[in-house]
Amino acid sequence: MADDVLTAPLVLEYPFTRTTGPVVGAFLTGLREGVVLGVRRPDGTVLCPPLEYDPITATALGEMVEVASTGTVTSWSWNGAPRAQQPFERNFAWALITLDGADTPMLHAVLVDSPAAMSTGMRVEIRWRDEREGHIADIEGFVPLGSVDGKGF
Amino acid sequence: MPVDPDSTPVGLGVEVTAPASIADVEMVQRVRTPIRIEYTYTPGRALSAYLRGMAEKRIVAERCPRTGQVFVPPRGVSPMAGIPTVGPVELPDVGYVESFNITRVPIATRPDLEPPYCSAWIVLDGASVGFMGLVINCEPESVRMGMRVKAVWKPDDELEKSATNILGWEPSGEPDVEISDIETIGRPGDLQ
Numbered sequence: 001m002a003d004d005v006l007t008a009p010l011v012l013e014y015p016f017t018r019t020t021g022p023v024v025g026a027f028l029t030g031l032r033e034g035v036v037l038g039v040r041r042p043d044g045t046v047l048c049p050p051l052e053y054d055p056i057t058a059t060a061l062g063e064m065v066e067v068a069s070t071g072t073v074t075s076w077s078w079n080g081a082p083r084a085q086q087p088f089e090r091n092f093a094w095a096l097i098t099l100d101g102a103d104t105p106m107l108h109a110v111l112v113d114s115p116a117a118m119s120t121g122m123r124v125e126i127r128w129r130d131e132r133e134g135h136i137a138d139i140e141g142f143v144p145l146g147s148v149d150g151k152g153f
Numbered sequence: 154m155p156v157d158p159d160s161t162p163v164g165l166g167v168e169v170t171a172p173a174s175i176a177d178v179e180m181v182q183r184v185r186t187p188i189r190i191e192y193t194y195t196p197g198r199a200l201s202a203y204l205r206g207m208a209e210k211r212i213v214a215e216r217c218p219r220t221g222q223v224f225v226p227p228r229g230v231s232p233m234a235g236i237p238t239v240g241p242v243e244l245p246d247v248g249y250v251e252s253f254n255i256t257r258v259p260i261a262t263r264p265d266l267e268p269p270y271c272s273a274w275i276v277l278d279g280a281s282v283g284f285m286g287l288v289i290n291c292e293p294e295s296v297r298m299g300m301r302v303k304a305v306w307k308p309d310d311e312l313e314k315s316a317t318n319i320l321g322w323e324p325s326g327e328p329d330v331e332i333s334d335i336e337t338i339g340r341p342g343d344l345q
Contacts, residue, residue: 006201006314010194015261016186022169028181035174060167066174085189134181 067101199229215240289321
């Protein structure tokens with residue numbers, strides 16, 4: 001075919017805003033204030049991030065409790081080729097992190113320079129953003145425990 | 154176990170209690186969750202011919218060889234027969250309003266559309282399907298089913314290989330299409 005193939009950029013975009021409900025709303029309020037909240041289950045364990053309903057019994061949950069900003073990596077994966085819309089331009093680790101005081105892990109990023117700095121069981125702490133609005137990205141990421149003002153990247 | 158539909162659903166009315174650290178602050182009630190997907194779109198054979206026609210102010214459709222239906226914009230396939238369509242079938246830039254809607258609320262992502270405006274389902278003469286367009290150069294309240302319209306094109310020096318070359322559809326002044334005929338008029342082909 002003599003004609004060039006036609007192409008055009010196509011952007012599909014929805015500027016959604018969701019209502020949070022009281023449990024997720026409390027969690028996000030905590031992030032804005034620089035604390036992490038979980039929710040207590042009937043058996044006394046703590047879900048973090050919190051859910052409105054117990055995943056086993058379906059009981060409604062509402063007792064928000066504060067957990068620590070330090071925790072333990074339970075699983076991780078190195079992101080060696082960040083894509084345009086991922087939160088960092090440089091390599092980082094996705095990790096499941098169980099915060100101290102919580103019984104379930106949350107997914108977030110660990111900000112270190114190489115996979116050699118990552119290990120299951122490593123201790124990490126939150127690096128907060130200076131300006132927070134009530135969003136999961138108020139946590140910029142996690143860094144090795146004790147390096148919140150230093151190492152990491 | 155049968156559920157009494159009048160019973161209070163489990164979970165409603167449970168009080169959410171917060172620790173002291175957020176006891177006296179305004180609660181977050183909303184969160185931004187934007188979604189954005191960036192594609193490079195390749196229109197394919199039939200739509201490419203349509204878009205190239207657009208650059209010359211021509212409307213290039215395609216026909217189903219089995220049912221005779223004429224599709225515009227052409228997607229290259231007959232949705233009812235499940236076979237490729239063939240073209241080109243050139244259509245005039247005149248047709249009628251099959252249905253319409255007047256929008257009175259602004260859309261954040263379309264600041265170019267100033268309410269009230271009328272979007273309509275336009276059936277071109279010779280087409281078997283309609284497509285969406287704006288009805289312009291008239292009061293939205295004057296738009297009606299069956300109203301004859303013609304295309305308003307961009308100036309010649311602004312034409313691109315794009316459907317945006319048609320700025321909208323304005324009343325042609327021809328007599329309205331009879332509403333009772335709308336199911337069949339201008340729609341060649343066996344719709345069964």
